[in-house]
Amino acid sequence: MNTTTTTATLALSGVTKRFPTGTTALTGVDLSVDAGEFVSVVGPSGCGKSTLLRLASGLDEATEGSVDVDAGTTSYVFQDPTLLEWRSARKNVELIGELSGLSKEQRRRAAQEALDLVGLTGFEKQHPRQLSGGMRMRVSIARALVAEPDLALFDEPFGALDEITRLAMQTELQRLFRLKGFAGLFITHSVAEAVYLSTRVVVMSGRPGRIVAEIPVPWEFPRPPELRFESDFAHLVGQVSAALEEHA
């Protein structure tokens, strides 16, 4: 049996990205994310993390190397919730169905399900301005999950949230990952967040970004919030931080 050719949901090999401005954002990046994996990427700012996601999503093309995606649907959660201000929460989620031509009934049902899933039942009619930062991000996540993605990309989605909201959102995202089973690629600048959420943490060097360490995270899901206070957890966080500092 040929077991070496299990197709990864996302596979980058030998990827280099140079912009027309002459900036080289990434060099020689090999990275794969399999179904059932949740991979976090940490690295100094400006090292090419967002660029990596843009390549994975097809928004941008690699200069060298290959990007292979084996997913029916890929979704993208931006750093900013990027909601359409003139649409209610539900209409924001329905947008995805509108663009792909679902019937009104289908997209409405799907949007309601997604909003229920992220805990926004009762807030469907609110406009983004009427929602808190955390709730806006929930809408954004609902919009990403409404199309039942096989691959979900996150670009520092919780970076702008306060600490308490941020921890709540981590618990929430972990629950959604377990429930929906998408493959996740998650950018963050918080090492603890990366360790808490992921099955594997990828550490990148300063620009031009290369992968300098891949650290598997052993714990089963669901992971209780108290895990963050255990010494094994602290040890792993320390390991990732050391790799980060060494290659900054």
Add this chain to the structure above:
Amino acid sequence: MSTDLTVEASTAPGVQAGIEETTAPAEAPPTRRTSPVLRTLLAKVAPMFAAIAGLAALWYAVTYLVLGEDKRFLLPPPHQVFGETLGRPEIMQPMLAALWQSVMVALAGLVISVVIGMAWAMVMAQTRLLEKVLYPYAVILQTVPILALTPLIGIWMGYGIAARIVVCVIIAVFPMIANTLFGLQSATAPAHDLFTLNRASRLQRLLKLQLPAAMPAIFTGLRNAAGLSVIGVIVGDFYFQQGSPGIGGLLRVYTLRLSMEPLFLAIILTALFGVVVFSAFAALDRAVIGKWYGER
């Protein structure tokens, strides 16, 4: 937008009222039992009435204190202006008919400006190249003084209603173009990425992202275009005298005849026309944009 400046000045009282309205109810405990609607309305119109009273006072002062008796006919006092005109159908009927016609011409000019301006902006918003090619025409249209073009328009189009509408459009179209374009380009890069990732067509992007994002700017453009359209119709009326006269045409007639009281009433009606149009569109702007983003 630079075009805001020209017309914005006249809204200052309304703007102040708007600020009072949003801060006062939140801070003050409801001690006095005035209806909030009434209070809002009062807060909005009070500054305008104060300004009108101030103007009237100034007017009386100039008439009686500055002008000697022999020169007083140059600025008859308000009560004389109204007394000699309002009760006389032979003055009022043609004046109101002219005003009505001017309102219609200004509206026609505004509608055409909105259609042309938005279409022009939507075409420009498609590609950078189209914008580079088409924007200069809009700028030229804006910068050529309308008085330099008016005689030519008369020669080409005759001196009737059509020419007056064209003058309105030439004056009013630029703020529609500039504001709509600015609005269409205001959607953020990630929002565009979202549409790209979901394989949105050009039309979907325009209808579901760019146009809705442009709504506030379009309303700003509409407000300014409406104000300018009023100026346009007065200029057009003034120069093109064929057919039934507009209010601007009567201004000229009264001036030539030195009929001071009707002249002043016509000026007052013209000013009122402008204020009403501008305020109406400002109110429409607030109401629609409030709804647009969801009431807080």
